[in-house]
Amino acid sequence: MVADCAYGDNDDYRAELRRFGLAYVLALNRRAGSWALAYVNPTPVDAARVLAWCGPDDPAGWTRVERRFCDGRHETWWAADASLDHGAPTSPTAW
Structure with missing residues (x-):
């Protein structure tokens, strides 16, 4: 699954993709943060x-x-x- 930030920033959407075992690449809003170590x-x-x-x-x-x-x-x-x-x-x- 590939999608823009309208879907990439949606926690419920990502949870459903995981539930179905689908691989995905989703865009993030340019100001949205993501899980990362402190030095990245x-x-x-x-x-x-x-x-x-x-x-x-x-x-x-x-x-x-x-x-x-x-x-x-x-x-x-x-x-x-x-x-x-x-x-x-x-x-x-x-x-």
Whole structure:
């Protein structure tokens, strides 16, 4: 199951997914916290702030992504993997 933050922030919805044994990836509201150890980033905004960006010549943790559009043009975008819940239990029942 994949869903946006309208469902990701809903405790009852997550409980039902666990009850049925379904795997899920749910978005969190950018200001919503999650279970995390004290030394990790508790919100998506905090996690994004940690990502270093030193420019295209020194992108650090960022990856170049070539975006191609249906009209033939293309643009260079950059993507990074913001880490939430680093070190948290991997079982969905931890929620």
